[in-house]
Amino acid sequence: xxxxxxxxxxxxxxxxxxxxxxxxxxxxxxxxxxxxxxxxxxxxxxxxxxxxxxxxxxxxxxxxxxxxxxxxxxxxxxxxxxxxxxxxxxxxxxxxxxxxxxxxxxxxxxxxxxxxxxxxxxxxxxxxxxxxxxxxxxxxxxxxxxxxxxxxxxxxxxxxxxxxxxxxxxxxxxxxxxxxxxxxxxxxxxxxxxxxxxxxxxxxxxxxxxxxxxxxxxxxxxxxxxxxxxxxxxxxxxxxxxxxxxxxxxxxxxxxxxxxxxxxxxxxxxxxxxxxxxxxxxxxxxxxxxxxxxxxxxxxxxxxxxxxxxxxxxxxxxxxxxxxxxxxxxxxxxxxxxxxxxxxxxxxxxxxxxxxxxxxxxxxxxxxxxxxxxxxxxxxxxxxxxxxxxxxxxxxxxxxxxxxxxxxxxxxxx
Amino acid sequence: xxxxxxxxxxxxxxxxxxxxxxxxxxxxxxxxxxxxxxxxxxxxxxxxxxxxxxxxxxxxxxxxxxxxxxxxxxxxxxxxxxxxxxxxxxxxxxxxxxxxxxxxxxxxxxxxxxxxxx
Numbered sequence: 301x302x303x304x305x306x307x308x309x310x311x312x313x314x315x316x317x318x319x320x321x322x323x324x325x326x327x328x329x330x331x332x333x334x335x336x337x338x339x340x341x342x343x344x345x346x347x348x349x350x351x352x353x354x355x356x357x358x359x360x361x362x363x364x365x366x367x368x369x370x371x372x373x374x375x376x377x378x379x380x381x382x383x384x385x386x387x388x389x390x391x392x393x394x395x396x397x398x399x400x401x402x403x404x405x406x407x408x409x410x411x412x413x414x415x416x417x418x419x420x421x422x423x424x425x426x427x428x429x430x431x432x433x434x435x436x437x438x439x440x441x442x443x444x445x446x447x448x449x450x451x452x453x454x455x456x457x458x459x460x461x462x463x464x465x466x467x468x469x470x471x472x473x474x475x476x477x478x479x480x481x482x483x484x485x486x487x488x489x490x491x492x493x494x495x496x497x498x499x500x501x502x503x504x505x506x507x508x509x510x511x512x513x514x515x516x517x518x519x520x521x522x523x524x525x526x527x528x529x530x531x532x533x534x535x536x537x538x539x540x541x542x543x544x545x546x547x548x549x550x551x552x553x554x555x556x557x558x559x560x561x562x563x564x565x566x567x568x569x570x571x572x573x574x575x576x577x578x579x580x581x582x583x584x585x586x587x588x589x590x591x592x593x594x595x596x597x598x599x600x601x602x603x604x605x606x607x608x609x610x611x612x613x614x615x616x617x618x619x620x621x622x623x624x625x626x627x628x629x630x631x632x633x634x635x636x637x638x639x640x641x642x643x644x645x646x647x648x649x650x651x652x653x654x655x656x657x658x659x660x661x662x663x664x665x666x667x668x669x670x671x672x673x674x675x676x677x678x679x680x681x682x683x684x685x686x687x688x689x690x691x692x693x694x695x696x697x698x699x700x701x702x703x704x705x706x707x708x709x710x711x712x713x714x
Numbered sequence: 715x716x717x718x719x720x721x722x723x724x725x726x727x728x729x730x731x732x733x734x735x736x737x738x739x740x741x742x743x744x745x746x747x748x749x750x751x752x753x754x755x756x757x758x759x760x761x762x763x764x765x766x767x768x769x770x771x772x773x774x775x776x777x778x779x780x781x782x783x784x785x786x787x788x789x790x791x792x793x794x795x796x797x798x799x800x801x802x803x804x805x806x807x808x809x810x811x812x813x814x815x816x817x818x819x820x821x822x823x824x825x826x827x828x829x830x831x832x
Contacts, residue, residue, distance in 0.1 A: 604748050604782040608734055611741070646777055675784075697785040699733040 312355040313340035315429065318348055318373060319363040324417075328363065328392060331422045335429050348373075352382040358436035359429065363392035363416060367400040371409055386439035388432035392416045453533050461526050468519040475512055479505075528679055594712045595637070598622040599629040599655065600644040600673060605696065609642055609673070612700050613707070626655030633662055640691075640712045645674040645681060653685045660688055669710040723789035725820070726827035730787030746828045749786045753779060753821045760798070760814055772802040772810065791820045 315336050319325055322343050333339050340357075342348045351357070360383075364370040370391055377383050391410040393401040394417040401413035411432065414425050482500055487493035596618050600606035603624065610620045621638075623629050627650050629641070641659070645652040652672060659665045669691035672682060682693055692706040731742045756779040763772045780795035794817040801809035 600781075602778055602781040602785075604745060604752060605785045608745065608785055611735065644781075646774075648774065696781060697730060697734060697787075700736065701733075 312338065313351065313357050314338040314433065315340075315359045315361065316348075316351060316355075316357045317341045317361045317363060319343055320365055320369065324365075325363055325392075327419050327422070328361075328416050328425070331419075331425050332361070332429060335426050336433070345373075348377065349380060349382055352377065356385045357387065358440060359388045359390065359432045361390045361392060361429075362410075367391065367393050367397045367404060371404060374409070386436060386443050388412075388436045390414060390428060390432060450533055457526055457529055457533065461523055464519055464523050464526065468515065471515050472512070475508055475515075479508060524680070527683075594639040595619045595621070596640045596642065596707070596712070597629060597632065597638045598642045599624075599626060599647070599652070600642070601625065601647045602644075605673075608697075609703065612703050613642075616704060616707075618707075618712075626650035626652065626658075629655055630658050630662070633659055633665055633668075637664060638668060640707065640710050641668060641670045642673055642694075643670055645672060645678060645685070653681065653688070656685060656688045656690075669712070671706050671710070720790065720793055723793055725788070725790050725823045726831075727787035727789050728831075730785070730789075734785065743828075746786055746824075749782050749788065750821070750825055750828065752782055753791070753824070757814075757818060757821060760817075764810060764814060767807070769802040769805050769810070773799050776802065786824075788820075788824045791817060791824060794820055 315332060315338065317325065317329060317332060317339070319341065320343055322329075322341055325341070329339075329341055340351060342351060352360075360374075362370040362374055364373055370393070374383075374389065388411050391401050391404060391413040393413060393415060395415050398413075398415055401410075401415075404410050405413050412428050414428055416425070419425070482504060485496055487496050596613050598606055598609050598613070598620060600609065600622070601624050606622045606624065610622045613620045621632070623632060624647075626643075626647055629643070630650075633641075643652045643655060647655070650658075652674070656670055659668070659670070667689070670689065672685060672690050672693035673696055674682060674693060675696055682690075686693075691710045694702060694706055731745065735741055735745075756775055760772055760775050763775065776795045776798040780792050780799070783789075783792040783795055794813050797813040798810060798817065801813055
């Protein structure tokens, strides 16, 4: 039998239903499509990725054969980076898994859940969908406005930087022309020429030199300040975008490659009823991490912070080795291979910048990702450092989430 | 953490370590104790360096301690360590002394805050 997916092939759906068996969801698709026409049902993983990337639907409804499979699918999509935009997610599950569905929502993996087997309250599903669409539309509008706003500021800053460079070029040319003209100027007699030469040597040339230096310094300072503003705007924009992405997506991406095991004793109808009375000892999806073998080096002179970063990474299953100086790091990197380096900027003997410079000369370390650990105050230094190839930078003390996100960004996992 | 405005800063911001390490109280207390020990020896070192007028070393030591102060959420300590860094960079002896004295009081404040929470 042909899959019913073809029935809902809206190119830019606002609502998508992700499932593994379309046949099972006839009633659900009918309810959803009666509520919204921009709707699409997807059961193929590649199509899911493609549609999510292209259309960024506002509401994602997931109805796999079990809750654990739904969680697995959502976390896989989050890890692929296709859910990094404001959206709402709804879990559809069978009555026997209502407790698990409830707990998934309590753990912020899904925004809401609905029992579709058996489906008693189709108006309840319509209500959930209606509310989800309103919330996600608002979030999406805020993101679009902020992106447009920051984009405009960024364009204006770029224009100002270009204008400053152009002004510098023109002013330099004017000064050069003035010098040339001066060189060609002669008096009507030798005495006057000598006087002009004297004036030129004593006053005009030093004045032009001073003007040129001042001009150059001022333009450099102005450009640097504009570039700092550009970085600040980009950071703020990224922060706002990150905040507009629902918690559910963050939670799901944190599951990463974790295997979701439903160590759930499937409850009978009576057990489900009791579960509603006594919610405490209920089954819930258990997340079992796979062992991760990536090797990470932490280079930080402060032992407390070094130990904190190492602990966060070890708890995630990474193999961590920490050192207190750049020199030790270089020695170790010559002997062993690492997947990622966290590095402090200010360290005794050899700072982060010079350590990185040395590391880049070690065979096999030319492209090793380096994450800078520093404070917000050292932007110029970070920029200089970044020219040697930095994967990310973390403002101390940061948070566990940001640190793990930076690791994730470097594509370092099991 | 912005340590530039003293009014917004706490003696011990618990949220900082919660966001870094989660809610493992034993771990958090252990790091706090390590910080107090580190702060004590660092402060003695800074005082000795001040007597010898070694401003570059004072700056380095203050920067070193600032990292752990920020990490455990000792925001006011981090603020005064930044002030010491700035004063030593400017070779401002008077300001440097004043901030070292205030830092000593702030570290005591962190000690009291840690004791009241354990």
